[in-house]
Structures are given as C-alpha cells and as structure tokens.
Amino acid sequence: MNPANAPARRNALAAPLSRVLVYLLLIVIAIVALLPLYVMIVTAFKSMEEIRSGTLLSLPRAFGFEHWWKAWNSACTGLRCEGLKVGFVNSFLITVPSVVLAIAAGAVTGYALSFWRVRFANVLFTVMLIGGFFPYQVLIYPLVRITSTVGLFNSLAGVIFVHVVFALPVVTLLFRNYFASIPIDLFKAARVDGAGYWRFFFSILLPMSVPMIAVAGILQVTFIWNDYIVGLVFGGINYAPMTVQLNNIVHSTYGEREYNVEMAATLLTSIIPLLVYFTSGRWFVRGVASGAVKG
Amino acid sequence: MFVRSPSSSRLQATLTLVPVAFVVLSVYVGGVLWAAGISFTRSSMLPNYRFAGLTQYINLFANARWQVSLGNMVLFASIFIPVTLLIGYSMAAMINRGVRGENALRTIYLYPFAMSFIVTGLVWRWLLDPNFGIADVARKLGFENASFDWIVNADMAIFTIIIAAVWHSAGLVMVVLLAGLRGVDDDLWKAIRIEGIPAWKAHLYIIVPSIGTSIATALVLMSLTVVRLFDVVVAMTGGGPGIATDVPAKFIIDHMFERQQVGLASAAATTLLLLVLAVAVPLLILKNHRKGGAR
Amino acid sequence: MTGVHLRNLGIRYGQVEVLKGIDLDIPASEFIVLLGPSGCGKSTLLNAIAGLQDVAEGQILIGGHDMTNVEPKNRGIAMVFQSYALYPRMSVRGNLSFGLKVAKIAKPEIEKRVANVAKMLQIEPLLDRKPAELSGGQRQRVAIGRAVVRDAGVFLFDEPLSNLDAQLRSDLRVEIKRLHQRLKSTMVYVTHDQIEAMTLADRIVVMKDRIIQQQGPPDEIYNRPANTFVARFVGSPAMNFLDGAIGGGHAIIDRQAIPIAAAISAPLSDSRPVIVGIRPEDMTIHTDDSGSGLAVEIDVVEPMGPEKLVWCKQGDIGLSVKAPSSISVMPGDRVRLRLAEEKLHIFDKETGKRI
Ligand SMILES: Nc1ncnc2c1ncn2[C@@H]1O[C@H](COP(=O)(O)OP(=O)(O)O)[C@@H](O)[C@H]1O
Ligand SMILES: [Mg+2]
Numbered sequence: 001m002n003p004a005n006a007p008a009r010r011n012a013l014a015a016p017l018s019r020v021l022v023y024l025l026l027i028v029i030a031i032v033a034l035l036p037l038y039v040m041i042v043t044a045f046k047s048m049e050e051i052r053s054g055t056l057l058s059l060p061r062a063f064g065f066e067h068w069w070k071a072w073n074s075a076c077t078g079l080r081c082e083g084l085k086v087g088f089v090n091s092f093l094i095t096v097p098s099v100v101l102a103i104a105a106g107a108v109t110g111y112a113l114s115f116w117r118v119r120f121a122n123v124l125f126t127v128m129l130i131g132g133f134f135p136y137q138v139l140i141y142p143l144v145r146i147t148s149t150v151g152l153f154n155s156l157a158g159v160i161f162v163h164v165v166f167a168l169p170v171v172t173l174l175f176r177n178y179f180a181s182i183p184i185d186l187f188k189a190a191r192v193d194g195a196g197y198w199r200f201f202f203s204i205l206l207p208m209s210v211p212m213i214a215v216a217g218i219l220q221v222t223f224i225w226n227d228y229i230v231g232l233v234f235g236g237i238n239y240a241p242m243t244v245q246l247n248n249i250v251h252s253t254y255g256e257r258e259y260n261v262e263m264a265a266t267l268l269t270s271i272i273p274l275l276v277y278f279t280s281g282r283w284f285v286r287g288v289a290s291g292a293v294k295g
Numbered sequence: 296m297f298v299r300s301p302s303s304s305r306l307q308a309t310l311t312l313v314p315v316a317f318v319v320l321s322v323y324v325g326g327v328l329w330a331a332g333i334s335f336t337r338s339s340m341l342p343n344y345r346f347a348g349l350t351q352y353i354n355l356f357a358n359a360r361w362q363v364s365l366g367n368m369v370l371f372a373s374i375f376i377p378v379t380l381l382i383g384y385s386m387a388a389m390i391n392r393g394v395r396g397e398n399a400l401r402t403i404y405l406y407p408f409a410m411s412f413i414v415t416g417l418v419w420r421w422l423l424d425p426n427f428g429i430a431d432v433a434r435k436l437g438f439e440n441a442s443f444d445w446i447v448n449a450d451m452a453i454f455t456i457i458i459a460a461v462w463h464s465a466g467l468v469m470v471v472l473l474a475g476l477r478g479v480d481d482d483l484w485k486a487i488r489i490e491g492i493p494a495w496k497a498h499l500y501i502i503v504p505s506i507g508t509s510i511a512t513a514l515v516l517m518s519l520t521v522v523r524l525f526d527v528v529v530a531m532t533g534g535g536p537g538i539a540t541d542v543p544a545k546f547i548i549d550h551m552f553e554r555q556q557v558g559l560a561s562a563a564a565t566t567l568l569l570l571v572l573a574v575a576v577p578l579l580i581l582k583n584h585r586k587g588g589a590r
Numbered sequence: 591m592t593g594v595h596l597r598n599l600g601i602r603y604g605q606v607e608v609l610k611g612i613d614l615d616i617p618a619s620e621f622i623v624l625l626g627p628s629g630c631g632k633s634t635l636l637n638a639i640a641g642l643q644d645v646a647e648g649q650i651l652i653g654g655h656d657m658t659n660v661e662p663k664n665r666g667i668a669m670v671f672q673s674y675a676l677y678p679r680m681s682v683r684g685n686l687s688f689g690l691k692v693a694k695i696a697k698p699e700i701e702k703r704v705a706n707v708a709k710m711l712q713i714e715p716l717l718d719r720k721p722a723e724l725s726g727g728q729r730q731r732v733a734i735g736r737a738v739v740r741d742a743g744v745f746l747f748d749e750p751l752s753n754l755d756a757q758l759r760s761d762l763r764v765e766i767k768r769l770h771q772r773l774k775s776t777m778v779y780v781t782h783d784q785i786e787a788m789t790l791a792d793r794i795v796v797m798k799d800r801i802i803q804q805q806g807p808p809d810e811i812y813n814r815p816a817n818t819f820v821a822r823f824v825g826s827p828a829m830n831f832l833d834g835a836i837g838g839g840h841a842i843i844d845r846q847a848i849p850i851a852a853a854i855s856a857p858l859s860d861s862r863p864v865i866v867g868i869r870p871e872d873m874t875i876h877t878d879d880s881g882s883g884l885a886v887e888i889d890v891v892e893p894m895g896p897e898k899l900v901w902c903k904q905g906d907i908g909l910s911v912k913a914p915s916s917i918s919v920m921p922g923d924r925v926r927l928r929l930a931e932e933k934l935h936i937f938d939k940e941t942g943k944r945i
Pocket of ligand 2: 629632633634749
C-alpha cells in the first residue's frame with residue numbers, strides 16, 4: 001500500500017510517533033496471538049518435573065520426545081489406550097471424501113442455479129441460504145434419525161454424509177456467487193459455439209474455477225478436520241476423529257495429569273490444519289476475505 | 296435474467312438439482328420441522344408422538360440449567376462480539392495504513408482460526424491453569440501473591456471462554472474488515488486527508504459506513520460462533536464449574552444423548568433456531584440488499 | 591447466400607415489452623448497422639437473431655429457413671461481443687477451435703481453418719497465448735477470428751469496438767470493413783457510435799424507444815433524417831434546431847424570413863409551427879453588416895486544426911457552426927449567420943417528423 005492510503009494525520013510531528021505506536025501495538029498483538037502456540041510447543045517437550053519446577057514460558061532444557069510418542073501411540077482415549085493414531089487415520093478417511101464430495105456437489109449445484117432457468121431454483125437456493133445459518137444442534141437429531149433409518153449411523157459413510165450436508169450451503173453459495181460474477185457474454189459465446197450443459201461446465205467453467213476450488217477446498221479441509229460435534233455424534237467409537245480422541249485423552253485421565261502428553265496430543269491434532277494454513281495461507285485469506293466462511 | 300436455453304439443457308439442470316434438493320429439503324426443512332414437532336410430544340428416550348402441548352417448553356424455561364445456558368450465551372455474545380469487532384477493526388485499520396511485514400503479520404493473526412475449537416479450549420485451559428499457567432509465571436517473576444483462578448471460579452469462568460474465543464476469531468474479523476477497507480476508494484482517503492478530518496472521525500463517520508457489507512459479514516460470522524458455541528466449552532471447562540459455563544448447544548446435546556430427554560432437547564433446539572432466525576434473517580437481508588442482486 | 595428477415599418480432603422481459611412489431615429485411619451480403627442510444631433494445635434484437643433470447647411473438651428467418659426455435663449453433667451465425675468473451679483458460683488456438691471441436695469437425699480440417707483465419711487476421715504469433723496475455727485490440731481480433739472460423743453466413747457484432755481506445759477503434763473498424771469485402775457475409779452490427787455506423791454500414795437502422803425510427807443508406811440518414819431524433823443523433827456536432835413558423839412560403843425565424851422552398855416538396859400553410867434544422871457545416875459566418883442572416887453573438891471558439899468550431903448564442907439558443915480555420919472571430923463579436931437554403935431540414939413542431 002502506498003502512503004496515500006493512510007488516513008489523515010493531524011500534523012506532521014505526530015506522524016512518526018503514531019507510527020511507532022502502531023508498530024508496537026501490532027507486535028504486541030502478534031505476540032499474544034503466538035503465545036498459545038509457543039506454550040504448546042515448549043510444554044510438549046518438557047518433562048513433568050520441569051513443568052512443575054520451571055514456568056510456562058521457559059524453554060525446555062532437554063527435548064523429550066517420549067510424550068509425543070505416548071500421545072500418538074498409547075495415550076488412553078477412554079477405554080482404549082492406542083493414542084491418537086487411530087483418530088488421525090479416521091480424520092483422514094473422513095476429511096478427504098467429505099471435501100471432495102462437498103465441492104463437487106456445491107460446484108454443480110451452483111452451476112445449475114446460475115446459468116439455467118430451473119423451476120423452484122430460487123426456493124431451493126433460499127432454503128440453502130437460510131439453512132447455512134442453522135445451529136448444528138438443531139439438525140443433529142433429525143440427522144441421527146435419518147442416518148440410522150438408512151443404516152449409516154456410526155459409520156464412516158454416515159459421518160461423511162453429514163459433513164457434506166452441512167458444507168453444501170456454503171460451498172454452493174461460494175460457487176454461485178463466483179459464477180454470477182462471470183460475464184454472461186462468455187456463456188453466450190459458448191452457446192453460439194455449440195457447447196451444451198456439461199460441455200460448458202467442464203470445458204470452460206471448471207478450468208476457470210480452479211482458484212475457487214482451491215479456496216473452498218482449503219477452507220473445508222480445515223473445517224472438517226477441526227470438527228468435533230459431527231464426529232462425536234455420528235462417528236461412534238470406531239470412527240471418532242482426532243479432535244474427539246484428543247478431548248478424550250485430556251478429559252479421561254485418571255490420577256496425575258500429564259500436561260506434556262496433553263500438549264503433544266493437541267499439537268499433533270493441529271498439525272494438518274496448520275500445515276494447510278501455512279502452506280496455502282494466501283488462498284485461505286482470500287477465501288475468508290470473500291466471506292466464503294459462511295454467508 | 297437467463298439466456299434462452301433449450302428444454303433439454305433445462306432438463307439437465309433440473310436433474311442435477313433433484314438429488315441436492317431432495318437432501319437439502321429433507322434435512323433442512325423436513326428435519327427441522329420434525330424436530331419442532333417432537334418438541335410438542337412426550338418424547339423421552341426415543342421419539343414418540345403423544346401430543347404434550349407446550350409442556351416441554353414450560354419445563355424448559357423452568358429448568359435452571361437452561362436459564363444459565365441462555366444467560367451465558369447472551370453474556371458471551373454481548374462481550375465477544377463488540378470486543379472482537381473493535382480489536383479486529385483496529386488491527387485492520389492499522390495494517391491498512393501500510394506497514395512493513397504485512398503478510399507475516401496477517402499470517403500470524405489469522406492462524407488461530409485454522410485451529411479447532413477443541414485445541415483452542417485445551418490450550419487456553421493450560422494457559423489459564425491456576426497452578427501452572429500465566430499466574431505461575433507472574434508468581435515466579437516476583438509477584439508472590441499473584442493468582443488467576445477464573446477458570447475454576449464459577450462467577451468468572453465464562454470470561455475465560457470469551458478470552459479463548461476472541462483469540463480464535465479476532466484475526467478472522469481483521470481479514471474480513473481489511474478486505475473491506477482495501478475496497479475503499481483511494482480518492483476517499485485523499486479527500487479525508489485534504490479536508491484534514493481527524494482519523495477517528497474519518498473512521499467512525501466515513502469509513503465504517505462505507506464498509507457496511509464487510510461489517511455485516513463479520514457480524515454474521517461472529518453470530519454463528521455464538522450459537523454454535525460448544526467445542527470450546529467442552530474442551531475448556533466441560534460446562535463447569537458445576538453448570539457455570541453451560542451453553543445452549545451443550546444443553547441440547549447432553550439432554551439428547553446422555554439424559555435422553557429428546558422432547559426437552561428438541562424444545563431447546565427449536566427455541567434456539569427461532570432466536571437465530573430472528574437475528575440472522577435481518578442481517579442476511581441487509582447484506583444481500585447492500586450487495587444488490589446477482590444476475 | 592443468407593439473408594435475415596424478421597417478421598413482427600416481439601420480445602418481453604417478464605411483463606415488460608422490450609421490442610414490439612419489429613419488421614426488418616436484411617438481404618444477403620449486406621452490412622447493416624443497428625444504431626441507437628444505450629437501452630433502446632439493440633442487443634436484445636441481436637440476441638434474438640442469435641437464438642440467445644426468447645422471442646414472445648413473430649418469426650426469424652435466416653437463409654430462408656424459419657429459425658425462430660433453432661439452437662444458436664445451428665443457425666449458421668457467428669457472434670462477436672463487446673467484452674470479447676474469450677474462454678480465459680484456453681489458448682488463442684483453443685478459442686478458435688473450440689466451436690469446431692464441438693461440431694466434431696475432423697482435426698486436420700480444424701487446423702487448416704484455424705491457420706487460415708490466423709493468417710487473415712495476423713494473429714499467428716499469438717496462437718499459443720492465453721487471452722490474459724493479450725492486449726485489448728489483440729483480444730478483439732481473436733474474438734473476430736473465433737467468429738470467422740465458424741464459416742457462418744451471418745455475423746453478429748454487439749458493440750465490438752466500444753471497449754477499445756480511439757486509435758485501435760479506427761484500426762479495427764477498417765479491419766472489419768475489409769473482412770466484409772472479403773467474406774461477403776451478411777453482417778449485423780450493433781453500436782451507439784454514429785461514426786462507426788456511418789463508416790461501416792451499407793444501411794443504417796436507427797432505433798430509439800424500442801422501435802425503428804428510420805432505415806436507409808448512411809447518406810440518406812445523414813441528409814434526409816426522418817425526424818428530429820435521427821437528425822440530432824447522427825452527425826457531430828449535432829444539428830442545430832430553431833423554432834419558427836411558416837409565413838408566405840418562408841420560415842420566419844427571429845423576424846428573418848428564410849426561403850425554404852428548396853427544402854420541402856409541397857408548399858406549407860401559413861403560420862404552421864415548424865422546427866428548422868441546419869447542420870453546422872451548412873452555415874457561414876459573416877462579419878460585414880449587409881443585414882441579411884441571423885444576428886448572433888460569438889460564445890466560444892474551438893480550433894480543430896483544419897477548421898474552427900464556433901459556438902454562437904442567439905438569446906438562450908446555442909448554435910454551432912463549422913468555419914474555415916482562417917476566420918478570425920472573438921467571443922463577444924456580433925456576427926450574422928447565413929443558412930444554406932437547400933440544406934435546411936424542416937420538421938413538424940408537434941410530431942418532430944420531417945416535412
Ligand atoms: N434481463 C433483462 N431484464 C429486464 N429488462 C432488461 C433485461 N435486459 C435488458 N433489459 C431492458 O431492455 C432494454 C433493452 O436492452 P438492450 O437490448 O440491452 O439495450 P441496448 O443494447 O440497446 O443498450 C433496456 O431498457 C433494458 O433495461
Ligand atoms: Mg447493448
């Protein structure tokens with residue numbers, strides 16, 4: 001940004017001072033934002049003895065990896081003591097198909113709603129728009145009944161189905177808004193060239209939508225990986241995702257709490273979203289900025 | 296309006312939408328209506344259809360735990376939303392002045408949003424631990440009598456949840472508002488500067504009104520966080536001490552699955568939904584009104 | 591060859607009637623320009639010919655066949671858009687060949703046609719670029735190429751030059767005219783720019799308020815505008831209008847009797863109110879005081895190179911005059927304007943129609 005963008009400053013003398021102040025504030029906020037991550041990391045490496053004797057903020061004297069291994073491999077998540085690795089696999093099995101299906105369904109739905117006159121399309125779109133605002137708790141019980149009626153309750157397919165249902169309004173809205181911004185002349189040109197329904201979608205629209213697909217994909221990976229309630233209710237014991245197992249590890253320990261194992265487990269659970277975030281932050285910001293998160 | 300299209304393509308579009316419409320209507324309309332219906336029955340462990348009039352609602356509002364939950368949600372909203380908005384806006388305004396390292400700062404500010412609420416809750420539970428947390432740091436720094444026990448104090452615990460939630464959302468709000476600020480015409484900033492309008496006045500009277508859409512988006516996002524508030528409470532306090540930090544979502548899930556009072560839970564869910572619609576629909580209308588119709 | 595004929599065409603958007611009772615005959619190989627201000631329904635009409643617009647009533651014939659309900663791809667038309675509408679993720683080659691691929695034309699044939707068109711429009715070096723890597727003028731060349739490669743009998747242009755700057759606009763204008771001379775296809779060209787219309791058209795159709803105001807060759811539109819709207823819309827600066835009344839076979843303007851016999855076919859009854867129109871180049875400025883001509887005061891003088899544009903005031907009426915650049919007048923000067931009698935346009939004051 002150029003300085004012309006800066007709002008008015010009252011006088012020239014105040015400018016350097018206010019500038020220092022701005023940097024100071026921004027740095028303090030950054031420190032506060034980073035503090036939990038820092039504490040998580042240092043705690044995960046400390047021994048329990050060190051946690052008791054040192055302080056929250058001190059660096060670990062020696063790097064212990066055994067709590068990491070315990071969190072991954074043998075921490076108790078309720079009755080079983082197999083660590084987070086089961087949850088990691090489950091989260092993977094849940095997230096990948098859910099995201100792919102949600103994006104495919106959202107893109108095709110957004111397309112059908114944007115370029116073609118379909119009866120009652122507006123009704124459907126309005127329902128989705130408002131449905132996107134429903135608190136999950138309201139839909140959970142009906143979804144439990146629906147999934148158990150068709151035999152999907154407590155199954156992987158059931159969890160995926162619920163995730164797709166919850167993601168559909170947002171993803172559809174994202175694509176519809178994007179398609180609405182495409183000049184209608186492009187559609188006309190393709191029609192003159194003879195492109196039909198699927199031809200226009202696959203040959204012209206989809207290649208243009210790669211950025212939108214990336215945005216939706218990254219956001220949905222993050223949301224679905226981080227989900228707790230859907231996995232808790234619909235995954236049962238066999239398909240509990242990582243977040244559910246993490247919470248169990250922390251809340252079901254008897255006897256002395258092992259803070260280092262807890263923090264190692266917390267970090268392990270955050271690794272995938274953090275990796276996605278730090279490698280593709282640009283798309284992430286873009287998605288958030290365009291209001292793709294909701295509404 | 297739509298480009299003229301042959302009936303075959305329109306049929307294609309309709310066929311694409313049928314499965315989506317089926318799922319969306321059965322879950323978002325059928326499911327919700329069914330849940331609302333259940334709230335007027337005597338359903339306990341399993342749904343049944345013996346009409347009970349408003350009994351469940353009468354019981355609900357006489358229920359101390361529900362009163363606390365609802366009160367907590369209101370308190371949470373009335374602090375979380377303005378504080379996050381203020382912090383987020385200040386951050387956006389400062390960054391918008393053009394600072395060095397903007398990308399790095401933005402990345403740092405937004406990363407909490409990529410973390411799950413479970414992780415957020417667990418980390419802050421650790422940070423605010425009365426024995427080993429920040430209080431301990433203060434003590435070891437020489438403030439012998441420092442103590443910070445909000446998280447186990449029934450009167451104050453809800454505020455620790457607000458702190459965690461603000462940490463999680465401030466960056467998100469900042470990014471949304473920054474996108475809005477970046478959309479403000481450069482010439483407007485120049486005019487403000489030439490007229491010598493003080494910065495705070497310029498923001499309050501000129502800039503804020505001209506980024507109404509972004510602010511509406513931020514409000515929608517924060518409202519969704521409020522009504523879905525669940526994971527972070529579960530992870531941080533488990534609703535305790537006692538029921539001090541209980542929230543409607545937790546009330547509903549607990550009564551549905553653990554206490555097996557489906558009717559009461561449905562009444563709570565329906566109440567919550569009505570509350571959400573009362574807030575969300577006007578916001579939605581405002582937002583789409585501002586944006587203007589798509590095509 | 592393919593002519594286009596519209597019979598009693600009516601188009602509605604919902605309840606709003608956008609076009610009604612349009613009859614238009616476009617003979618094969620004609621270059622016809624639909625000219626009118628923004629919002630008058632030109633694009634709607636063009637889209638209807640293309641098959642991109644629902645038609646409420648009437649008939650569209652292309653090449654003698656009823657095409658009213660035929661798909662765009664089967665109408666034997668090609669179209670060029672103001673926004674270029676190039677497929678953004680395809681190379682120039684991909685853009686040119688897409689329609690042919692959809693039509694399942696054999697690969698060698700596609701390559702041959704693309705190569706020919708690229709040569710004709712001098713876009714060969716651009717074939718492997720993406721639209722984003724092209725300038726505005728290049729994009730529109732490619733868009734024209736995409737139309738030409740379809741080998742269609744009818745070309746439809748919707749304001750193809752409106753997004754370009756002045757220099758490119760005149761270059762491409764010549765290019766389009768050359769294309770027409772070479773291909774001899776029927777061309778329907780929509781614009782709101784009267785210079786484009788005058789330079790390109792075999793015939794101009796002037797539209798306003800969703801109806802056709804006048805159609806004819808450019809010189810007829812210019813020299814014999816059918817009403818005051820056409821008279822004002824075509825020509826730059828616009829025609830000057832003066833209120834007057836008939837008196838003894840003359841038009842009386844500001845107590846001056848102007849002979850109008852040369853401008854009308856039949857004599858008019860006395861005291862009938864009329865509007866007298868005169869183009870800026872059909873008046874001369876006189877500084878001598880011979881007493882004949884309209885007395886005016888010089889307001890502003892704009893040197894234009896080969897000539898000067900002189901703005902005069904008569905009371906609160908403004909008049910523009912094209913004068914040779916040698917004339918020396920200053921704002922505030924009082925001069926007399928002499929009107930070329932045979933170049934007057936007389937319109938009925940009530941209806942605005944040419945008399
Ligand atoms: N999709 C539409 N819905 C309703 N009215 C429209 C639509 N498109 C165009 N119109 C109206 O039809 C008229 C003609 O539009 P158009 O053909 O685009 O005009 P032009 O191309 O001459 O500028 C305009 O008054 C416009 O407001
Ligand atoms: Mg137009």
